[in-house]
Amino acid sequence: MTDLLAIGTRKGLWLARSDDDRRTWTVDGPHLLAQEVAAVCVDTRGDRPRVLAGIQYGHWGPTVMWSDDLGATWNETDEGAIRFPEGTGDALARVWQLRPDSADRPDVVWAGCEPHSLWRSTDGGRSFELVRGLHDHPHRKTWEPGGGGGAVHTVVPDPASDRVTIAMSTGGVYVSEDGGDNWEPRNRGITVTFGPDPLPEYGQCVHKVAVDAGGPQRMYAQNHFGVFRTDDGGGSWNSIAEGLPADFGFPIVSSPTTPGAAWVIPLVADMQRVPPGGRLRVHRTRDAGESWTEFGAGLPDNAWTAVMRDAMCADDRDPTGIYFGTRDGCVYASADEGETFTLVADHLPDVLSVRAVRLP
Amino acid sequence: MSVQVVLPGVLADLAGGSKHLDVEPPGPTLADLLDELASRHPLLGRRIRDETGQVRRFVNVYVDGDDVRFGEGLATTVRDGAEVQVLPSVAGG
Numbered sequence: 001m002t003d004l005l006a007i008g009t010r011k012g013l014w015l016a017r018s019d020d021d022r023r024t025w026t027v028d029g030p031h032l033l034a035q036e037v038a039a040v041c042v043d044t045r046g047d048r049p050r051v052l053a054g055i056q057y058g059h060w061g062p063t064v065m066w067s068d069d070l071g072a073t074w075n076e077t078d079e080g081a082i083r084f085p086e087g088t089g090d091a092l093a094r095v096w097q098l099r100p101d102s103a104d105r106p107d108v109v110w111a112g113c114e115p116h117s118l119w120r121s122t123d124g125g126r127s128f129e130l131v132r133g134l135h136d137h138p139h140r141k142t143w144e145p146g147g148g149g150g151a152v153h154t155v156v157p158d159p160a161s162d163r164v165t166i167a168m169s170t171g172g173v174y175v176s177e178d179g180g181d182n183w184e185p186r187n188r189g190i191t192v193t194f195g196p197d198p199l200p201e202y203g204q205c206v207h208k209v210a211v212d213a214g215g216p217q218r219m220y221a222q223n224h225f226g227v228f229r230t231d232d233g234g235g236s237w238n239s240i241a242e243g244l245p246a247d248f249g250f251p252i253v254s255s256p257t258t259p260g261a262a263w264v265i266p267l268v269a270d271m272q273r274v275p276p277g278g279r280l281r282v283h284r285t286r287d288a289g290e291s292w293t294e295f296g297a298g299l300p301d302n303a304w305t306a307v308m309r310d311a312m313c314a315d316d317r318d319p320t321g322i323y324f325g326t327r328d329g330c331v332y333a334s335a336d337e338g339e340t341f342t343l344v345a346d347h348l349p350d351v352l353s354v355r356a357v358r359l360p
Numbered sequence: 361m362s363v364q365v366v367l368p369g370v371l372a373d374l375a376g377g378s379k380h381l382d383v384e385p386p387g388p389t390l391a392d393l394l395d396e397l398a399s400r401h402p403l404l405g406r407r408i409r410d411e412t413g414q415v416r417r418f419v420n421v422y423v424d425g426d427d428v429r430f431g432e433g434l435a436t437t438v439r440d441g442a443e444v445q446v447l448p449s450v451a452g453g
Contacts, residue, residue: 059418059448060407078402083411091410
């Protein structure tokens, strides 16, 4: 069996493979050289694994490309997979998130994009349709761009219902219970430090949201200052940052199989955005944020870098594998729930997105 | 009316490998020319302009040597026999 780690960077895509139960990795690439890959996913629901990449082709614009042969050849539609409809006045700036839906919806893929927009594909990612319910939401005109741009960067479809949860910088968390037709903000308790109201209805800069393995009502959020948990589907959020050396960061990852397990990589902020003291460390909770444990075996000191919001992921193995890449082009993998890491690759361009799957 | 379009190498692959294309636009403006180019080569058209029809930020288009961004833009008149050059701007890192 092969474990595959897709690594999207500012200048291309690399694919790392492990055939020895995640102990050693062989890195293949670059693919899509000179193209920014801010979003990547590997869809294993079909006959063959499909790698989908949200690319920004230098001067020539963004789109979604796909490969059904693990990067040997790449495809894109002539028209562009994601195009704002005429009359919207908008143009796609960047694909921030590509998320296959559940096995019960085999051709459905979601995309979160800049400017703030959500898209749904029913043909495996070849083409996407704008989710009008979000685009026409009256709040939309007041969502402001964060430092990286105004985008839907997190899409979490619930496999057991029509609920879809998204997160935006800025905008915060929004939830639809009907597959995308209607949306409401669910940010109560998530704080804002960059506006006069510390607890607005919406407008938060939520960096990432992850759903607990125990069920969709429990979610975790890494905020622009603050780490939070909800136990009621976003109805209210409470801080779980106590015990962390810093409450700023970009990614938060949950285990797909172990309830209560989640990981963050704290950064000192606001201006520095580097690991505390330059020590690159992963913090894990096994009790849904009630306590955190720091792990650093295999990780460097004097690492004045950062980890972007989609540059960290978990696999669905047991024990859960944890993977992340840094802005200085290093990629680390752990096969023991983040307790020890091995270096998969270094000297790559800035790592923007990683996704790990076991190939069928 | 015929116009010669000159492409950089990275875009020529999207037009059958040729860096020089003879195009007969249906109207007198640069927008008409780019519409015709996109109808013949959709991927090429998408590299040059976004879905609103605007020339992408880091793409420069010159009509007979003049950067249209500092002139009439897509409304620039393209004469019979003109040379229209598409170039990537100075950007990146």
